[in-house]
Amino acid sequence: MPILKMIQRQRDALRITVSALALLSVATAQAADPTPAKSVPEQLVDTLEQLAGGPHAGYRANHAKGIVVTGSFTPTPAARGLSKAEHFQGPKVPVLVRFSDTTGVPNLPDANPNASPHGIAIRFQLADNESTDIVSISYNGFPVATPEDFLTFLNAVAASRADAPKPTPVETFLASHPAAKAFATDPKPAPVSFATLPFYGVNSFSFTNAKGESHYGRYRIIPVAGDHRLSPAEVEKATPNYLMDELPQRLAKGPVKFKISVQLAQDGDAITDGSIAWGDDHKEVALGTLTLTKVLANSATIEKQLAFSPLRLTGGIAPSADPVLLARPAAYAISLGRRIGK
Ligand code: HEM
Numbered sequence: 001m002p003i004l005k006m007i008q009r010q011r012d013a014l015r016i017t018v019s020a021l022a023l024l025s026v027a028t029a030q031a032a033d034p035t036p037a038k039s040v041p042e043q044l045v046d047t048l049e050q051l052a053g054g055p056h057a058g059y060r061a062n063h064a065k066g067i068v069v070t071g072s073f074t075p076t077p078a079a080r081g082l083s084k085a086e087h088f089q090g091p092k093v094p095v096l097v098r099f100s101d102t103t104g105v106p107n108l109p110d111a112n113p114n115a116s117p118h119g120i121a122i123r124f125q126l127a128d129n130e131s132t133d134i135v136s137i138s139y140n141g142f143p144v145a146t147p148e149d150f151l152t153f154l155n156a157v158a159a160s161r162a163d164a165p166k167p168t169p170v171e172t173f174l175a176s177h178p179a180a181k182a183f184a185t186d187p188k189p190a191p192v193s194f195a196t197l198p199f200y201g202v203n204s205f206s207f208t209n210a211k212g213e214s215h216y217g218r219y220r221i222i223p224v225a226g227d228h229r230l231s232p233a234e235v236e237k238a239t240p241n242y243l244m245d246e247l248p249q250r251l252a253k254g255p256v257k258f259k260i261s262v263q264l265a266q267d268g269d270a271i272t273d274g275s276i277a278w279g280d281d282h283k284e285v286a287l288g289t290l291t292l293t294k295v296l297a298n299s300a301t302i303e304k305q306l307a308f309s310p311l312r313l314t315g316g317i318a319p320s321a322d323p324v325l326l327a328r329p330a331a332y333a334i335s336l337g338r339r340i341g342k
Contacts, residue, residue, distance in 0.1 A: 052104030066100035179275035
């Protein structure tokens with residue numbers, strides 16, 4: 001069965017990554033310091049678990065609560081003009097998509113402000129059991145530019161319990177980090193549905209076409225149904241799992257569609273800093289339509305074994321030097337290793 005094969009292959013690959021990381025940290029510790037220093041990605045996972053009141057056995061350290069659906073992706077002709085990536089050549093490829101709530105709290109109410117930004121992780125099935133992923137959030141920007149600053153931010157949040165003296169560590173951090181302040185304070189009203197929420201890639205990638213022409217860009221995943229949010233009164237009445245419950249009901253009536261595009265970088269844009277959003281005046285290349293048709297019957301079982309990565313790439317798409325992007329796979333592999341018990 002293709003889905004199980006996909007999961008088996010990615011687990012093998014990630015086990016190797018986790019073992020390699022473990023060996024690396026042992027070697028580093030033996031060579032330098034008697035006290036083994038934890039890597040920044042490992043400290044990030046520790047802090048995410050701590051903030052979620054975890055670790056919660058079997059769950060992701062972040063984006064713990066989710067739902068997995070299937071469907072297909074149909075590229076536009078413009079997609080192949082941007083990149084020679086296999087899934088942009090047509091006619092269409094199967095996809096596996098996981099929508100999620102932020103935080104590592106597995107039973108977080110979907111309308112809780114901490115559940116936002118929500119996540120979308122898309123796996124495109126390619127030939128020969130290969131695959132490639134897009135992993136995005138419903139806010140156009142990351143709070144900080146580097147993994148080190150993300151760790152400082154999360155540690156400041158952890159040290160700012162209700163009884164912490166003013167200014168709290170997080171207040172001090174936000175005062176000197178405007179992007180983090182905007183991320184923390186911009187209104188992010190709870191969506192009516194996962195199907196009515198726009199998602200943003202945040203990190204930049206380099207796209208190369210068959211002629212060898214390359215452009216930096218960022219993904220946008222825009223709902224065909226439009227961007228619709230709950231009113232404050234509706235948030236009050238929302239049931240704890242309203243997003244997870246609504247999606248199967250909506251899919252029973254018909255497919256859910258998103259338009260995927262790439263926003264192209266202009267001269268002077270921050271390519272390696274995902275905390276700076278690019279303006280809406282930027283040129284966009286329409287990549288194609290994501291058509292989602294059904295929730296996996298065994299979504300809860302499958303999601304435990306699934307592991308997405310923003311660096312699961314295919315020829316024609318390469319990472320930028322954004323340090324947050326480059327740190328993500330290590331953090332995800334550590335989280336996977338812990339949740340599947342390796
Ligand atoms: C250094 C920065 C970041 C860290 C440390 C981090 C950490 C994590 C961890 C530990 C997981 C759970 C992985 C797993 O167990 O499979 C996760 C999942 C996720 N992250 Fe991040 N993340 C970072 C940046 C980002 C960014 C920039 C985005 C999007 C623009 C993002 C979107 C997501 C999404 C959507 C998921 C859920 C994937 C799924 O459904 O399996 N993260 N993150």
